[in-house]
Amino acid sequence: MLPKIQPALSDYYSDNAEPLSTRIFESIWNGLSNTNHSTENDIKYKPKILDLGRAQPDSFNFYSEHNCYLTIADCIQPLINLSWPAGENPNGVLMEKIAKTISAPEKKYDLILAWDSLNYINPKVLPFVHNHLLNFCTNKTIIHGFVFTSETYPTESGDFKIIDSDKIQHSVANNEVIRHSPLTPHAINKAMPSFKYARSVLMRSGLQEFMLIRK
Amino acid sequence: MFDINEMKKNVSDKFNKVTENNFESTTNTQKAEAPRKTTNTAPASSSHLASIGPSIHFKGELTGEEGLIIDGKVEGTIDLKGNQLIVGNNGDIKADVYAQTIIVNGSLTGELHGKEKVHISKTGKVNGNIFSPRVSLEDGAKFKGSIDMSETKHEKPSKPQTNLPDNQLKRA
Numbered sequence: 001m002l003p004k005i006q007p008a009l010s011d012y013y014s015d016n017a018e019p020l021s022t023r024i025f026e027s028i029w030n031g032l033s034n035t036n037h038s039t040e041n042d043i044k045y046k047p048k049i050l051d052l053g054r055a056q057p058d059s060f061n062f063y064s065e066h067n068c069y070l071t072i073a074d075c076i077q078p079l080i081n082l083s084w085p086a087g088e089n090p091n092g093v094l095m096e097k098i099a100k101t102i103s104a105p106e107k108k109y110d111l112i113l114a115w116d117s118l119n120y121i122n123p124k125v126l127p128f129v130h131n132h133l134l135n136f137c138t139n140k141t142i143i144h145g146f147v148f149t150s151e152t153y154p155t156e157s158g159d160f161k162i163i164d165s166d167k168i169q170h171s172v173a174n175n176e177v178i179r180h181s182p183l184t185p186h187a188i189n190k191a192m193p194s195f196k197y198a199r200s201v202l203m204r205s206g207l208q209e210f211m212l213i214r215k
Numbered sequence: 216m217f218d219i220n221e222m223k224k225n226v227s228d229k230f231n232k233v234t235e236n237n238f239e240s241t242t243n244t245q246k247a248e249a250p251r252k253t254t255n256t257a258p259a260s261s262s263h264l265a266s267i268g269p270s271i272h273f274k275g276e277l278t279g280e281e282g283l284i285i286d287g288k289v290e291g292t293i294d295l296k297g298n299q300l301i302v303g304n305n306g307d308i309k310a311d312v313y314a315q316t317i318i319v320n321g322s323l324t325g326e327l328h329g330k331e332k333v334h335i336s337k338t339g340k341v342n343g344n345i346f347s348p349r350v351s352l353e354d355g356a357k358f359k360g361s362i363d364m365s366e367t368k369h370e371k372p373s374k375p376q377t378n379l380p381d382n383q384l385k386r387a
Contacts (some may be wrong), residue, residue, distance in 0.1 A: 055358040
């Protein structure tokens with residue numbers, strides 16, 4: 001059990017009504033929406049997005065405007081709750097549990113949103129999550145993520161609202177924090193070896209934006 | 216197969232009978248009762264819609280050509296063609312739904328095909344895929360599944376029409 005400390009990060013959370021300036025997400029989004037689908041009718045390509053987080057009204061409006069195919073997996077908390085199974089064949093048991101947790105149509109997605117989530121997942125479980133996510137990947141799929149890399153960070157994974165492609169608002173349910181060595185984007189990438197580390201931007205108060213691209 | 220129009224006619228006939236009886240008893244006793252309070256979870260504009268109450272549990276294919284509010288349990292398929300479906304706060308649906316607009320205040324598991332719009336209110340809980348050009352979600356609404364906003368798949372695929380008996384159909 002990780003030690004709980006409070007209060008902390010109060011400056012950040014009292015101030016978090018102001019949206020984050022998300023340079024990497026903006027560049028990914030521009031890249032996806034400018035991709036033309038090479039069909040006979042020359043229809044503009046609709047990006048396919050798998051969001052591991054909860055459904056957010058503002059994000060819906062954003063995707064609605066861009067007419068894309070979106071899957072809300074809403075699986076972060078169940079993934080965080082997964083621990084290493086006891087008994088025989090733990091790998092098989094774990095893979096089965098993850099497959100039930102991340103239930104999405106058998107499609108290949110251009111973008112997987114893993115916002116403030118991968119660093120909360122048990123590091124031993126994360127490679128299995130990676131293996132399951134490969135079912136939904138093309139050879140160009142991008143994982144976009146946010147992680148806290150500061151010494152203290154919220155006890156629970158937060159919510160994100162897309163305001164525009166360059167602005168995303170982050171909020172947490174409470175101000176409780178834990179002091180723990182978090183997984184950095186590089187450590188996450190080590191647990192997800194089928195992706196290569198592409199870019200990372202350190203944002204205020206230790207929140208780090210990063211992207212991984214399928215090798 | 217279940218037809219809303221038929222159901223509504225039956226309900227209407229029963230209602231008229233009950234009203235007549237009530238009128239008789241009221242005139243006999245010269246005593247008028249105050250109208251009973253009812254819980255209405257649907258918006259005011261939905262007063263003209265047909266409704267399925269909280270105590271009703273229906274399994275099968277539900278079709279109709281008018282708007283419908285469901286506060287009970289429905290399992291199977293719901294096809295309202297170009298009309299509105301409102302799932303009330305108590306509504307619990309496990310069905311694929313085809314309608315013009317779909318408003319979810321209760322619980323719905325299945326595919327939602329909204330020709331015009333799908334709206335999930337703050338009390339709504341949807342587990343399934345949405346096919347509609349417009350999708351909106353209120354703060355607090357729960358949704359797990361996919362959203363396809365392309366212009367296809369909003370109408371229920373029709374069964375092949377044939378008058379051939381089963382045995383001839385098999386041979387064909």
